[in-house]
Amino acid sequence: MPLLGTITLIANVRYRWENRRVLVKKTDYGTALWFASVRLQSGVIGGHSGAKLETRKKVPPNPMPLSDIQIRSAKPSEKPKKLGDSAGLFLLVQPSGGKLWRFKYRIDGKEKKLSLGRYPDVTLQEARKRRDEARSTLARGTDPAEEKKQAELEAQNRNANSFERVGEEYLAKIAAEGREAVTIKKSRWLLSLLTPTIGSMPVSDIKPAQLLAAITPVHDKGHYATARRMKSSAGRVFRYAVATSRAEADPSSVLRGALIAPKVKHHSAI
Numbered sequence: 001m002p003l004l005g006t007i008t009l010i011a012n013v014r015y016r017w018e019n020r021r022v023l024v025k026k027t028d029y030g031t032a033l034w035f036a037s038v039r040l041q042s043g044v045i046g047g048h049s050g051a052k053l054e055t056r057k058k059v060p061p062n063p064m065p066l067s068d069i070q071i072r073s074a075k076p077s078e079k080p081k082k083l084g085d086s087a088g089l090f091l092l093v094q095p096s097g098g099k100l101w102r103f104k105y106r107i108d109g110k111e112k113k114l115s116l117g118r119y120p121d122v123t124l125q126e127a128r129k130r131r132d133e134a135r136s137t138l139a140r141g142t143d144p145a146e147e148k149k150q151a152e153l154e155a156q157n158r159n160a161n162s163f164e165r166v167g168e169e170y171l172a173k174i175a176a177e178g179r180e181a182v183t184i185k186k187s188r189w190l191l192s193l194l195t196p197t198i199g200s201m202p203v204s205d206i207k208p209a210q211l212l213a214a215i216t217p218v219h220d221k222g223h224y225a226t227a228r229r230m231k232s233s234a235g236r237v238f239r240y241a242v243a244t245s246r247a248e249a250d251p252s253s254v255l256r257g258a259l260i261a262p263k264v265k266h267h268s269a270i
Contacts, residue, residue: 164199
């Protein structure tokens with residue numbers, strides 16, 4: 001074969017590919033023939049192997065974290081735009097000018113987003129703290145969005161069953177039953193004296209000591225009769241809460257003897 005006559009037993013084949021130099025040295029005819037048939041075609045080595053030459057893709061550098069200056073200077077556009085921070089946190093700039101914190105994450109193969117509040121009510125540092133808390137929740141295998149919904153639902157239930165709300169329900173009930181307006185007015189006033197201390201608390205969470213602490217300021221001023229009426233009014237609200245399945249017990253019942261009884265004034269007969 002003419003081609004074989006032109007190929008030496010030791011084939012020194014040098015070729016360049018993307019500025020890389022390869023020196024190949026073989027000692028048999030078959031290998032020499034193979035190297036003689038090597039072709040470079042768009043990064044593919046033909047012939048025996050047909051393997052593709054792979055090059056490393058350049059990985060873009062991580063974006064720089066946001067700064068307060070960037071956030072304050074961010075201007076709205078026709079469409080919402082994202083300003084990335086780090087670890088899934090980004091700021092969504094709305095066309096209206098609103099700036100909303102979002103945390104992007106994946107759970108069970110699905111991408112989800114968690115709302116973390118509005119800037120500047122939630123600062124950059126606070127947003128990062130909330131993101132880290134959400135990441136910790138994810139690490140426990142819990143969806144932070146679902147946990148947030150559950151917490152909001154529990155907060156709504158606590159507000160709906162607060163001492164103040166249940167007290168208003170009780171007053172509406174006795175009004176519907178035909179109680180005198182003056183009685184309802186006095187009951188509302190007595191309950192209002194308790195509101196600053198226990199008004200926002202879930203009615204089921206109030207302990208006897210907390211009820212006593214709410215009554216004590218009035219009691220310690222020497223208004224013993226008013227203090228006792230406050231305890232009685234609170235007891236009626238607690239018993240209504242028990243009857244409507246919002247509480248399990250009336251804490252006022254164990255305060256018997258805790259308050260000073262007012263002195264009874266005797267008037268001489270006419």
